[in-house]
Amino acid sequence: DFQRALLEVPPRLGANSEELEVLFRNGIVPYGSSFDAIMMTLRRFVQQVRVSDRTPLLSVLLEGAPSTGKTAIAASLGVQSEFPFVRVVSADAMVGFSETAKCAAILKAFQDSSRSPLSVIVLDDLERLIDYSPIGPRFSNTVVQTLLVLLKKPPTSPDKRLLVIGTTSVAAHLEDLQLVQGFNVMLTVPQLTGPEEIKTVLREVVTSLSQKEMDDITSAISQPIGIKQLLMVTEMARQGEETVSTDRFLECLHICGF
Amino acid sequence: DFQRALLEVPPRLGANSEELEVLFRNGIVPYGSSFDAIMMTLRRFVQQVRVSDRTPLLSVLLEGAPSTGKTAIAASLGVQSEFPFVRVVSADAMVGFSETAKCAAILKAFQDSSRSPLSVIVLDDLERLIDYSPIGPRFSNTVVQTLLVLLKKPPTSPDKRLLVIGTTSVAAHLEDLQLVQGFNVMLTVPQLTGPEEIKTVLREVVTSLSQKEMDDITSAISQPIGIKQLLMVTEMARQGEETVSTDRFLECLHICGF
Amino acid sequence: DFQRALLEVPPRLGANSEELEVLFRNGIVPYGSSFDAIMMTLRRFVQQVRVSDRTPLLSVLLEGAPSTGKTAIAASLGVQSEFPFVRVVSADAMVGFSETAKCAAILKAFQDSSRSPLSVIVLDDLERLIDYSPIGPRFSNTVVQTLLVLLKKPPTSPDKRLLVIGTTSVAAHLEDLQLVQGFNVMLTVPQLTGPEEIKTVLREVVTSLSQKEMDDITSAISQPIGIKQLLMVTEMARQGEETVSTDRFLECLHICGF
Amino acid sequence: DFQRALLEVPPRLGANSEELEVLFRNGIVPYGSSFDAIMMTLRRFVQQVRVSDRTPLLSVLLEGAPSTGKTAIAASLGVQSEFPFVRVVSADAMVGFSETAKCAAILKAFQDSSRSPLSVIVLDDLERLIDYSPIGPRFSNTVVQTLLVLLKKPPTSPDKRLLVIGTTSVAAHLEDLQLVQGFNVMLTVPQLTGPEEIKTVLREVVTSLSQKEMDDITSAISQPIGIKQLLMVTEMARQGEETVSTDRFLECLHICGF
Amino acid sequence: DFQRALLEVPPRLGANSEELEVLFRNGIVPYGSSFDAIMMTLRRFVQQVRVSDRTPLLSVLLEGAPSTGKTAIAASLGVQSEFPFVRVVSADAMVGFSETAKCAAILKAFQDSSRSPLSVIVLDDLERLIDYSPIGPRFSNTVVQTLLVLLKKPPTSPDKRLLVIGTTSVAAHLEDLQLVQGFNVMLTVPQLTGPEEIKTVLREVVTSLSQKEMDDITSAISQPIGIKQLLMVTEMARQGEETVSTDRFLECLHICGF
Amino acid sequence: DFQRALLEVPPRLGANSEELEVLFRNGIVPYGSSFDAIMMTLRRFVQQVRVSDRTPLLSVLLEGAPSTGKTAIAASLGVQSEFPFVRVVSADAMVGFSETAKCAAILKAFQDSSRSPLSVIVLDDLERLIDYSPIGPRFSNTVVQTLLVLLKKPPTSPDKRLLVIGTTSVAAHLEDLQLVQGFNVMLTVPQLTGPEEIKTVLREVVTSLSQKEMDDITSAISQPIGIKQLLMVTEMARQGEETVSTDRFLECLHICGF
Ligand SMILES: Nc1ncnc2c1ncn2[C@@H]1O[C@H](COP(=O)(O)OP(=O)(O)OP(=O)(O)O)[C@@H](O)[C@H]1O
Ligand SMILES: Nc1ncnc2c1ncn2[C@@H]1O[C@H](COP(=O)(O)OP(=O)(O)OP(=O)(O)O)[C@@H](O)[C@H]1O
Ligand SMILES: Nc1ncnc2c1ncn2[C@@H]1O[C@H](COP(=O)(O)OP(=O)(O)OP(=O)(O)O)[C@@H](O)[C@H]1O
Ligand SMILES: Nc1ncnc2c1ncn2[C@@H]1O[C@H](COP(=O)(O)OP(=O)(O)OP(=O)(O)O)[C@@H](O)[C@H]1O
Ligand SMILES: Nc1ncnc2c1ncn2[C@@H]1O[C@H](COP(=O)(O)OP(=O)(O)OP(=O)(O)O)[C@@H](O)[C@H]1O
Ligand SMILES: Nc1ncnc2c1ncn2[C@@H]1O[C@H](COP(=O)(O)OP(=O)(O)OP(=O)(O)O)[C@@H](O)[C@H]1O
Ligand SMILES: [Mg+2]
Ligand SMILES: [Mg+2]
Ligand SMILES: [Mg+2]
Ligand SMILES: [Mg+2]
Ligand SMILES: [Mg+2]
Ligand SMILES: [Mg+2]
Structure with a gap:
């Protein structure tokens, strides 16, 4: 069943810039020093992935209050990286998917990335990817486990490198699920202050x-x-x-x- | 399965006025100033959707005690808007549907709306759309997640605009489910007072x-x-x-x- | 699946009097004034359905301790009404049905009623229709949601009228499920006193x-x-x-x- | 599915005496007055079923500590009644059955009984029929609901009479499930005392x-x-x-x- | 489904001694008087099954801390009994089986035993047969119910006798599940002391x-x-x-x- | 279904060294005496498996904080053992597998090992193999039970020997699940200290x-x-x-x- 689901997801080589730019349709306003600090740290990660032999896989979680610009930052970094493979994995494209189909689509993104020497995968709105509801709480454990495994599994071939960027506005809940711990680093995207x-x-x-x-x-x-x-x-x-x-x-x- | 469910929902271009008017069969009596204020705010949203480039998607939640006229207000606004696409998504038409089929029907409404430059979608009685029961509580998390995703996803093509109006009499419960937060704005429809x-x-x-x-x-x-x-x-x-x-x-x- | 279930329920035009009379096989003894009051109120509802244009759907819940005669009263009112369509929806006829099949059977009763200008539907023993068990509590949320939707949905065509009579001996539990609130009116059938x-x-x-x-x-x-x-x-x-x-x-x- | 399950249960006209006698293979020792009282009450119910027009269905629950002889008493009463249809419904014959198949088998016993003017159905070890486990507690709500409905539904044709005898050693739990209340009468089979x-x-x-x-x-x-x-x-x-x-x-x- | 599962389990007449001896591969060291007492009681049960007409089915539960030799004792008793049918029912042979398939395999052992005049069935490691996990707790209620029924059901034909020996190291949990009560007798296998x-x-x-x-x-x-x-x-x-x-x-x- | 799943997993004779070496791609730095002590104990176990007749199956659990090198130690021991069959069972290769398919894949590793006289099986990241989530907690009981059974079942043929090495960073949780107790020995891999x-x-x-x-x-x-x-x-x-x-x-x- 999962195998079939996997086959049904069409292969694709990353996204083109337009698809990414729609995610920051109102531009990126450099509103102050906290914003600059985040962008600088993120650019360093891009650089580390590009050059380090020992860290073929690096993962960053962008967390922050709703509407702080997390998705826009991740997408714009993807464009800036100029990596040949940039893919946004988003619940948008999975409305009504079964848990199995979601896992297949997520896995597919990671498999597709292995054809490119340098890749960025954005896992946008992790709470939606895992169908998180605070009542219960409920979530797709199948997707959570898939993410935990993929976040720990370096590209199989030694000359491939991958940067994973997650976004969420419920980091505290994801921490309970051990998903935060699955990322190498977590950065907080701030609200406008002052x-x-x-x-x-x-x-x-x-x-x-x-x-x-x-x-x-x-x-x-x-x-x-x-x-x-x-x-x-x-x-x-x-x-x-x-x-x-x-x-x-x-x-x-x-x-x-x- | 979901794909099939999706195909089985016949495409339709909004609703005609008669179908909407049945929802306010006893007319709309302008009973006082609180009612006028709500109607005015709602008409402004219609106007914003019509003209603003930066907000292609706007969503309003009409909450209020049972029998306060929420459905009637939403439907009559749909008629007043004169948008080419006005669709009421209601549990009426989904009795006995599986969760998957419900998601498909809801998604279909959003997809259909993308053929019109200006659209109104009424998500009537959200508690019924998500099969909410206070015992448990129980609800269809699949439908909740679908709504959360669709409420955040602007029309894909840049020249399309969409106004979503939800109605509910259990706003406090929907808040626990993060559904209220998925709407840009929440307005309270009052009971008759005085x-x-x-x-x-x-x-x-x-x-x-x-x-x-x-x-x-x-x-x-x-x-x-x-x-x-x-x-x-x-x-x-x-x-x-x-x-x-x-x-x-x-x-x-x-x-x-x- | 539901569609198929729906088709499998054979269409029928109400019940004949004999089928109803079996439900009050020991007759209806007018034992006192509390009984008379209930019967009078119920007869007024029958009259309102017959004549009012603005209330094409009216629903009454008969609640009371076990063995107080709720089913007999509902059935005898059906006979007295002389409406062309009188249907008793009862768990008797649904033993072993899946939740989907139960919903289909219930929906079918409402659809069938739409062929008659005046109809009575008795939803007998609501706790059994929804598979209610106080341990948990457990119940078929699918059936509950179906009932909530159907109780709120007037006949589609303007010249049709429908009276729905529910019976239950666990009104407090049904209130927790919001089912009581789905009825326009609730009447208590008393025990014999004095x-x-x-x-x-x-x-x-x-x-x-x-x-x-x-x-x-x-x-x-x-x-x-x-x-x-x-x-x-x-x-x-x-x-x-x-x-x-x-x-x-x-x-x-x-x-x-x- | 249920329909199919129903068809797969072969029709049978009650049990022959040998099958029943195996259930009291060590005889019935009239050990004292409490035993005599129970047998006398039970024989009166047999008589009532045989003659009363107003109570075509009568149900008795035999409850008592484990090993008190409940099954033996029920089976021996079945033999003594000399009714043409005596059937023991027991979990023995349903090992590994699905809930649906169990319901079908139980319903079948009631349907089969309707071919006989006078019938006894023994629902032996109700806790096993409903797959009751005190941890949870867990139980088959489907079977519980089926039993509740069947215990309340008199034989459809007016010249048929039915005596239902249930046995259990966990009456308190069955009371929580409202199953005890489904029986007209409950009798306690005592342990040996003195x-x-x-x-x-x-x-x-x-x-x-x-x-x-x-x-x-x-x-x-x-x-x-x-x-x-x-x-x-x-x-x-x-x-x-x-x-x-x-x-x-x-x-x-x-x-x-x- | 269950019927099919039942057919798929190949019939077998007990086990040969080698298969049993592997379960006490390190021999049986008579380490002291507590051990002797248990073996003696067990041998008496074997004898009772061999001779008593009134107890065609006898069941013993061997409980004790992990590694105390429960399985070895049960298997060696099976060999000593020299009954023509000795079968060990163990989760070993059911890895990955569905609940239904497990029930079928267990039932099959009991059915197969009915071909032999004298039989021993060892239900080894009951916690594994029922998929018991203390978190929840979780367990296969289907298997538990199957065991409860089979432990109470004597061989159908009067000239067959059966001794059932269960083993467990979580007797307290099995007591909560009423499984301990399903056995006629429980014996504790001790740890080495002194x-x-x-x-x-x-x-x-x-x-x-x-x-x-x-x-x-x-x-x-x-x-x-x-x-x-x-x-x-x-x-x-x-x-x-x-x-x-x-x-x-x-x-x-x-x-x-x- | 399980049988089919079992067939679909291709047989393979252990892993070659390259596949294992990727798991300690940054080498093994002998950083101090606590590390040396663990390696020495592990090597003794390898030796015991090689020579002891009475312990054909030995199992060790390597537990420790995240990132302490558990997987690297297990993999490098596999290489050092020079056993003909060394297999790493890891959730990596099972992304999106059903519980049944996971059990089949795990069982397959044990079955494949039985073709080699000496084998090492590494159960890497047990928490991922059992889909463990601390919220609930949730886990695949089917996989847990499969592991519990396999950890207790020695190779069937007397001339086969097997060393099982598990790794985990949530030993306390696995203890609640009785999985820790399923291993003969647990060793703690320390963090760098001093x-x-x-x-x-x-x-x-x-x-x-x-x-x-x-x-x-x-x-x-x-x-x-x-x-x-x-x-x-x-x-x-x-x-x-x-x-x-x-x-x-x-x-x-x-x-x-x-
Ligand atoms: N400095 C900035 N950082 C991020 N976004 C910016 C910035 N300046 C302008 N924007 C605009 O702000 C919007 C940020 O929206 P975005 O969807 O990224 O927020 P978000 O934090 O992902 O929201 P949500 O919590 O709903 O997922 C975008 O339209 C983007 O073009
Ligand atoms: N000013 C008004 N606002 C709303 N409805 C009005 C007004 N004046 C008259 N009505 C009539 O009142 C009725 C309102 O019913 P409606 O179904 O909209 O209420 P609701 O709040 O959606 O109820 P529910 O809580 O059951 O969903 C309609 O029949 C409508 O024609
Ligand atoms: N005044 C009366 N009202 C109702 N029933 C009466 C009256 N007089 C006599 N009866 C007889 O009493 C019986 C009432 O039984 P009925 O099944 O209606 O009770 P109920 O309240 O529905 O019970 P339950 O709680 O079990 O559903 C019927 O047989 C009916 O013929
Ligand atoms: N007076 C008696 N009443 C009942 N059983 C008797 C009596 N005298 C002898 N017996 C014998 O006692 C046994 C009673 O067993 P039975 O299975 O009926 O008990 P039970 O209460 O149904 O047990 P359980 O709680 O396990 O279901 C039978 O073998 C029966 O032949
Ligand atoms: N007196 C004895 N009683 C039982 N086992 C003995 C005795 N003497 C030696 N043994 C050996 O001890 C081992 C007991 O292991 P066994 O698997 O039976 O224990 P267990 O209690 O079933 O363990 P577990 O709790 O893991 O199921 C066997 O290898 C057996 O050969
Ligand atoms: N002495 C050592 N012991 C273990 N690993 C070492 C040692 N020296 C260097 N390493 C390197 O450290 C890394 C240890 O990573 P490994 O994946 O084994 O950790 P882990 O404890 O399994 O992590 P996790 O908790 O995420 O599963 C490997 O890359 C390995 O090459
Ligand atoms: Mg975002
Ligand atoms: Mg409304
Ligand atoms: Mg009634
Ligand atoms: Mg009994
Ligand atoms: Mg054992
Ligand atoms: Mg590891």
Whole structure:
């Protein structure tokens, strides 16, 4: 059954850049030093995979609150790496799959990667790949075990190298499942903190805001906020106008639960 | 199996207005300002979907006590939007379906919507779509995961836009399942509160009530009441006569558990 | 699978009176005012279904201790209604059915009813239809969800009307399952209370009892008793003789757990 | 599947006496008044079934500690009744059956009984029929529900009568499952209590015991003991000799856990 | 399915002595009086089965700590009995079997035994036959029920006799499952206790030990030890040499967890 | 089904050395006396299996913190033993297998080993072979039972010998499952402790470190560390340069969670 499932997944050599770029459709705004630090560490891992003989397999887990940009960072790193094989494994493409079919699709990505000397595999939204629900909790143990095995198994042929990047917003739960421990390294993608980071992002997406308006908006955002959420609120507040009024912005913040 | 289930669901381009109008067969009575506020917010979302480039997918959850008119509001908004594709995904049409078949039917609605530039999908009564039972609790994790994935996945082609409206009367439970968090925004549909709102509704359905009778009835309704319940009690009290006696009305209130 | 199950259930247009009358084979003794009140309320619902345009679907749950006559009342109301379609959905006819087959049979009853302008469906012994066991508790969530959906779905065509009557002796458990809330109204069928109600029943089934014997028997029944139980004890005490001795009656009460 | 299972069970008209007699291969010793009382009550039920028009179905549960003779009593009553159809439904004949096949076999017994005007069905060792295990607890809910339905369903044709006798040594557990409540009456089969009852039994199976030996043995049995156990210990103590020494008897009592 | 499984198990008439002797490959050392008592009781049961008419089925459970020699005792008794049919039912031969196939194999042993006038069936390592795991606990209820039924069902034909011997090292757990209660008698196989028992065993397997060395070794064994464990430690300490040094022996005891 | 699964696993005579050597690709550094002690005990077991007649089956469990070198030790012992059959049973080769297929593959290894007079089977990462998850906990009881049976079953033919080596980093959990008890002996593979052990390893992999740098690094490692982790951190710190700066090393230690 599993063998059949395996055969039914068509072979494919990584993804082309367009498919990846859709995952950071609103660009990557370098909003501050915490963001820079993460990108730098990630680029070093890419380099280590490229050169080290002793570590043919390296795995990094990007964890962080929802909407902090984890998927976008992973995808953009894939593009930057310029590795011949970059594949995003995502629950999107597996809606309604059986556990067996999911395992087959995941395994296939790893097998396909073995045709390329250098590969990146993004395991996006691990909680969805394993069908995680906090009630129970429930999850597909079959997929969890498959991931645990694959994260520990270096490419079979000695001249192949693989970087695995996982993303999740429920790292604490994945730790209970020993999945976090399956990764060599875990990095936390932060929320936007402080007025400066928020202003840097706003400046990129709304051209017309005065310094005063900026100040009013940022001082209204008392909690940390994810970059994707900030973009959503801004868009809601904009709605067809070029400018964004502070009042409308605050109202939208409120509707979105802030 | 899932593939086959998927094929067995016939493709269809949204719903025609009649199918939607049956969901608000007793009309939409604008009973007060809380109702107006919800409708206005919802219309803005329709507008945002129509115009914003950055938010091709927007999702709203309508939650509220049973019988408050959630389904009617969602369906009437679908009609008002005048989007070419409006589909109500409801457990009605899935009685006895396997989990796999339910996922297939839900996925199909999203796939079908991708043929229209502008679409509304109503996920009516989420608790029934996921087979939720508070004992256990039990639910179809397969359907829950499918919904979580679909709520996060924007239309693949850049010129398609989608508004998803969910309805539920057990929002607290769906929050435990992380389903609430899968929606961009949650709005609460209120019960009728205060004599004015109740009178506004009564005036629409019973023509013959004197001001005195109105006062007697509304003063008897001490708890908040859902609009669908008020209509049911009125109908019970009427029963063939044109007028409704206050005594009979109070008796029916009592039988219905008030 | 479900589709096939659905096809295998033969279509039938309601039940004929004989099939219904077997459910109150010992007649309906109007034992007192609480009984009269229930019958009157039920007859009003029949009337409302017959005439109201706004409530094409009405549902009533008859709950009460075991042996209080719930099934007999529902069946006799079906006969009295003179609706062209009266169907009793009972676990009797589904022994050994899979959950899927049970759902199909239940759905079929509702589909069949849609060919009649006026219909009554009795969902007898809901705890058996859903395979309820208090240990766990266990139940068929598939059947529960099917019932919840069907109880909320009015006949599709506007000129059809449907009255659904459920019966149960474990209403508290069904409430935990939200099944009680699925009905528009719940009525409690009482046990026989007080010597007068008991005597009214005894007079119907034993012709030869003296006033003194009646008094002795009724004063021995300190707890409330269901009408079916009273009939069983009487029958046990009778056993071939035309008369029933008080002593033998008390002994049988004791054996039956009173 | 169930339909097929049903067909595979061959129809049979009750059991012949030999098959029943094997269930009381060591005879029925009338060991005292508690035993007489039970047999008398049971014979009255046989009589009621034979004559009463209002109670076409009567059900009795024989409960009691292990080895008290429940199966033997039920089987011997079946023989005494002289009803044309007497069937013992036992887990013996269902080793390795699926739940569905068990239900089919049980249902078949009830269906077969409907060809006879008067029938006895013995549901022997209900805990085994329902695969009961106290760890969990686990049980076949499918079989439990089947039994609950069949215990409540009178023979369909008005000239058929049926007596159902269940046996169990875990009545408290069956009560939790509502199975006890499914029977009209429950009777407790007692253990042997007091020296007189024990001596009555010993006299039947060992001819050579002196009054002194009898007294020694009975005074050593401080706890109540089931009749089957007493017979087993006696047999162990005998072992080839015609007489039974008191010492050996006490040793065997000890080995058997007394 | 079960029927097919049943057919697939080839019929066999018991085991030949060689197959049994492998189960006590290191002989049976009569290490002391507790051992003698057990063997004597067991031989009496063999005799009872051979002669008693009233107990065609007798069942004994050998329980005891791991490695105490339960399997060896059961197998050697089988050989000593000289019954024409002796079968060891063991999980060894059922690796990877489904629950159904296990039941079929067990039932087959009982059915096969019915061709012999006198039979011994050893149910070895009951915890493995029922797939017992203390976590949960989990176990195959299907196999447990099958065993409970078979332990209570005498050979159908009156001239057949059967002795069933079970072995287990988790009697307390089997008691929770009511399996212990399914046996007529339970006997405890002890660990080696006291220097004399240990010396008796050592003398059998190591020829060269001086009295001094014996004393050193036995005084080092403070806890009771199973006979199989003592043999294992001795073998580890020997390793190619004819003699065993005390130091090496103590080291091996330590490695083995003493 | 299991039979088919069994057939589908191709027979193979052990592994060749290359396949094993990949499991200790970074060599085996004899880092200190605790390591030497383990290797010596293991070599003695190899010798015992080679010569003892009474212990045809010997099993050892290597347990220890993650990354301590358990797999490498087991594989290198396999090579050193020079037994004709050495097989590593690993979850790597069973990704997506059903429980049944896993059992078949494991059983196959044991069956294949029976063709060789002397065999080593490594059960690598037992937690993965049994699909263990601490949440629940969940595990494949079928595989656990298979392992328990195989660990207790000596080679059938008297001239065959087998050494089984298990590895795990969750021995406490396996003890709850009684799997630890299934092995004759358990040995703990230690983490690197103390500066000397760490320096011994560093000297092997980085040629250019000064004594001062060594001291700085070892004094920064306050907790015990697994040898595989030390190698990973070193490799991360190296990244293309021949030398490793102390600062960079400490940073990498931090990123890896020390
Ligand atoms: N510095 C940045 N880092 C990440 N994303 C950025 C950045 N600047 C802009 N973006 C935009 O923000 C969005 C981040 O969304 P993304 O889906 O990656 O978030 P996420 O953390 O994966 O969310 P979720 O928790 O829902 O999975 C993208 O549209 C991306 O183009
Ligand atoms: N202002 C209003 N808002 C909503 N419904 C209204 C309004 N005025 C009248 N109605 C009528 O009230 C009824 C509302 O029923 P509806 O099924 O939408 O309630 P609901 O909240 O979805 O109930 P449930 O909790 O059972 O799903 C409809 O028949 C509709 O025509
Ligand atoms: N007034 C009455 N109401 C109901 N039943 C009556 C009445 N008078 C006589 N009966 C007789 O009493 C019996 C009631 O049995 P019925 O099966 O309806 O009880 P029930 O409450 O459904 O029992 P259960 O709890 O077992 O389902 C029937 O035989 C019916 O003929
Ligand atoms: N008065 C008696 N009542 C019942 N059994 C008797 C009596 N006298 C002798 N016997 C014998 O005692 C044995 C009773 O065994 P039986 O199997 O009926 O007990 P049980 O209660 O069904 O046991 P279990 O709890 O194991 O099902 C039979 O062999 C029967 O012949
Ligand atoms: N007196 C004895 N009783 C039992 N076994 C003995 C005795 N003397 C020597 N032996 C040997 O000891 C070993 C006992 O092993 P056996 O497998 O029977 O133990 P066990 O209790 O069944 O173990 P486990 O708990 O693992 O099932 C056998 O090899 C047997 O030959
Ligand atoms: N003395 C040693 N013992 C073990 N491994 C060593 C030793 N010296 C160097 N190594 C290297 O260290 C690594 C140990 O990794 P290995 O996979 O065996 O660890 P492990 O304990 O099995 O890890 P895990 O807990 O992830 O299963 C191997 O690459 C091996 O070549
Ligand atoms: Mg993401
Ligand atoms: Mg609704
Ligand atoms: Mg009823
Ligand atoms: Mg019995
Ligand atoms: Mg054993
Ligand atoms: Mg390892």
